[in-house]
Amino acid sequence: xxxVEQHPSTLSVQEGDSAVIKCxxxxxxxxxxxxxxxELGKRPQLIIDIRSNVGEKKDQRIAVTLNKTAKHFxxxxxxxxxxxxxxxFCAPFGSNYKLTFGKGTLLTVNP
Amino acid sequence: DSGxxxxxxxxITATGQRVTLRCSPRSGDLSVYWYQxxxxxxxxxxxxxxxxxxxxxxxxxxxxxxxxxxxxHSELNLSSLELGDSALYFCASSxxxxxxxxxxxxxxxxxxxxx
Numbered sequence: 001x002x003x004v005e006q007h008p009s010t011l012s013v014q015e016g017d018s019a020v021i022k023c024x025x026x027x028x029x030x031x032x033x034x035x036x037x038x039e040l041g042k043r044p045q046l047i048i049d050i051r052s053n054v055g056e057k058k059d060q061r062i063a064v065t066l067n068k069t070a071k072h073f074x075x076x077x078x079x080x081x082x083x084x085x086x087x088x089f090c091a092p093f094g095s096n097y098k099l100t101f102g103k104g105t106l107l108t109v110n111p
Numbered sequence: 112d113s114g115x116x117x118x119x120x121x122x123i124t125a126t127g128q129r130v131t132l133r134c135s136p137r138s139g140d141l142s143v144y145w146y147q148x149x150x151x152x153x154x155x156x157x158x159x160x161x162x163x164x165x166x167x168x169x170x171x172x173x174x175x176x177x178x179x180x181x182x183x184h185s186e187l188n189l190s191s192l193e194l195g196d197s198a199l200y201f202c203a204s205s206x207x208x209x210x211x212x213x214x215x216x217x218x219x220x221x222x223x224x225x226x
Contacts, residue, residue: 032212041202043217044115044154089154093212097167101146101154 002027002094013080014110021105024072032093033066033073038104039086047088048075051057052097067076114138115204115218123224129190132221136183136204143185144167144205144215145177149198160185172207189223197225 003026013019021034034049050057050073057064062082066073073092077084084095087106091099113139124130136143145157156169160179171177174192179185189196199222203215 034214043219045113045217046214047215067115091154097212098156098159098169099212099215100156 001096002030002092002100004034004090004092004100004102006090006105008105010106010108012108012110015080015082017080019075019077019080019084019107020089021075021088021107023074023092023102024070024090025045025090025094025100026071027047027092027094028068028071028095030071030092033064034093034099035064035075036089036091036101037086038089041042044089076110077107080107082111084110085109113216113218114150115202115216117200117202117221118217119221120219122222122224123220124192125226126192126194128192128225129195130192130223132187132189132200132202132210132223134185134187134202134204134218136185136202137216140204140216141183142205142207143179144203145171145185145187146201146203147198147219148201152198154201157187166208175177189213192225197223199223 003005031052036044037047037049038044063076137152141162157171159167177187199220202218205215207213
């Protein structure tokens with residue numbers, strides 16, 4: 001099955017700084033790469049996704065970059081705000097036709 | 112609100128018992144997915160149904176089973192419960208059949224506590 005690793009497991013930044021979370025995967029056939037955000041006690045929600053034919057995608061303060069050769073993709077959050085504090089999960093979709101979630105990154109944005 | 116509903120919100124039961132969790136997908140979505148979230152295992156995919164048929168299977172225990180009904184709602188049955196089954200169980204739905212992938216919309220979850 002797909003092996004997914006997410007780094008770092010925790011990340012603390014000052015408000016206004018940037019945050020980067022990296023996800024590596026093992027299945028070279030993976031073709032869909034989403035990032036989910038889960039606030040404490042809430043459901044996971046998709047914040048951005050990218051498909052294998054695209055290298056980068058941006059949505060306001062959030063961006064995702066994909067390096068298929070190296071089998072990793074990253075979440076970039078700029079101008080972080082306290083409401084960005086949450087757990088972020090990568091979940092590549094592989095040849096086993098399912099999302100495999102990483103262990104999560106706890107992001108804390110300090111005001 | 113994602114449009115996915117799950118009942119009950121909380122469930123407390125004893126070891127050895129059987130419970131049923133229920134999920135209604137977003138209107139128009141044919142795929143339903145079940146996930147288990149625990150502190151030590153993270154978010155684990157259990158099983159997917161598409162229009163009534165099983166499409167993909169994850170690390171689902173033999174004591175667990177699921178089905179999707181003609182009205183597209185789904186039920187996850189957990190039997191011979193053990194302490195380690197205590198977790199948050201999420202249902203998600205999407206418009207994708209399985210071989211393709213796209214956004215999954217998660218329900219609010221059912222918190223199961225086994226005493």
